[in-house]
Amino acid sequence: MKEKIIAIIGGGNLGTAIAEGLMISGEVVPSQLIVTRRRSELLHGLELKGVKTGSDNLEAVSRGDIILIAVKPYQVMEILKSIKPLLDESRIVISLVAGVDLNELGTVIGNNVPLFRAMPNTAIALQESMTLISTNVKDEQQRKLVVDLFNKMGKTAIIPDELMAAATVLAACGIAYALRYIRAAMQGGVEIGFGAELSQFITAQTVMGAARLVMESGNHPEKEIDKVTTPRGITITGLNEMENKGFSASLIQGLLASYKKVEKLENPG
Ligand SMILES: NC(=O)c1ccc[n+]([C@@H]2O[C@H](COP(=O)([O-])OP(=O)(O)OC[C@H]3O[C@@H](n4cnc5c(N)ncnc54)[C@H](OP(=O)(O)O)[C@@H]3O)[C@@H](O)[C@H]2O)c1
Secondary structure, eight states, X not given: OTXXXXXXXXXXXXXXXXXXXXXXXXXXXGGGEEEEOSSGGGGHHHXXXXXXXESOHHHHHHHOSEEEEOSOHHHHHHHHHHHGGGXXXXXXXXXXXXXXXXXXXXXXXXXXXXXXXXXXXXXXXXXXXXXXXXXXXXXXXXXXHHHHHHHTTEEEEEOOGGGHHHHIIIIIIHHXXXXXXXXXXXXXXXXXXXOHHHHHHHXXXXXXXXXXXXXXXXXXXXXXXXXXXXXXXXXXXXXXXXXXTTHHHHHHHHHHXXXXXXXXXXXXX
C-alpha cells in the first residue's frame, strides 16, 4: 500500500472521512492522497495536512493507482464517462455510491477495469466502519488490496453485489438505528435520575460493551442475555415489557421499510 496513490473523486462527507481515516491509520501518508471536488477551496483542511487537493478529476485519476468515487448517485455516471479514457486494467476503481450496481458501473467504464463497490458507514472516521465490499474481480491480489484498504478503517466483509442494498440498510442506515436506541435509553436514564450527559455516557459505553461481548465471544445475543436475566428478576421484566410494546417487531419492520425504499431506488421500474 505504501507506494500506491489513492485518488478520491468527491471530497464530501464520506470522501474526506476516508482521507482522514487513512491518514490516522498511519499506513497511508498524506502525499499518497489526492482529493477532488468542484469547490476545491472547501478541501483546505486536507491541504493543510499535506493532501493534494483540486478540482481536476482527470489529473487525479491519471496519477492514481486506486480511484475512489464518493459522489452522489446522480453524479456518478457523468463522472465515470469523463474519466473513462484514463481507465484500464492497471487502475482499480472503487465506487462508494449507494444504489448503482456493478453491472451499471461496468457498462460505462468497460469490463477490463478492475471494479469494486464498497459500502462503509460514518464510523469510518474513527476506524470503526463496517464496510461491505462487492466485486466481479477474481484476482486475489487486487481483492486483498481493496480489503486491506478498508480494514485500516474498521471491519470488512465481501458479499455478492445483490446484497449491497441490504448492506446499505443494515450497516449504513444501521448506525442511525443504533443511535436511536442510544437516544431512547438515555432519555429513560434521565427519567430514572441521571443528568443527560451522564446518562448518554453510561448508555453509549453500555452499548459498546454489549457489541464487544457479541463480537469477541461470537455468542448469539440471547446467550449473553441469559447471563443477565435471573428468574423473576429485574432485567427479564423490562425486556418482556419492551417486547410487549413491539421492540423487536418495530425494529425489524423499520429495517424492512428502509430495504423496500432502497430496492425501489435501485430498480425504479
Ligand atoms: N455518508 C454515508 O454514510 C455514506 C455511506 C455509504 C455510502 N455513501 C455514498 O457516498 C456518496 C457520497 O456521499 P456523501 O455523504 O459524502 O455526499 P456529499 O457530502 O454530498 O459528497 C459528494 C461530493 O462530491 C463532490 N462532487 C460533485 N460533483 C463532482 C465532480 N464533478 N467532481 C468531483 N467532485 C464532485 C461534491 O462537492 P462539490 O459540489 O464541491 O463538487 C461533494 O463534496 C453517496 O453516493 C452515498 O450514497 C455515503
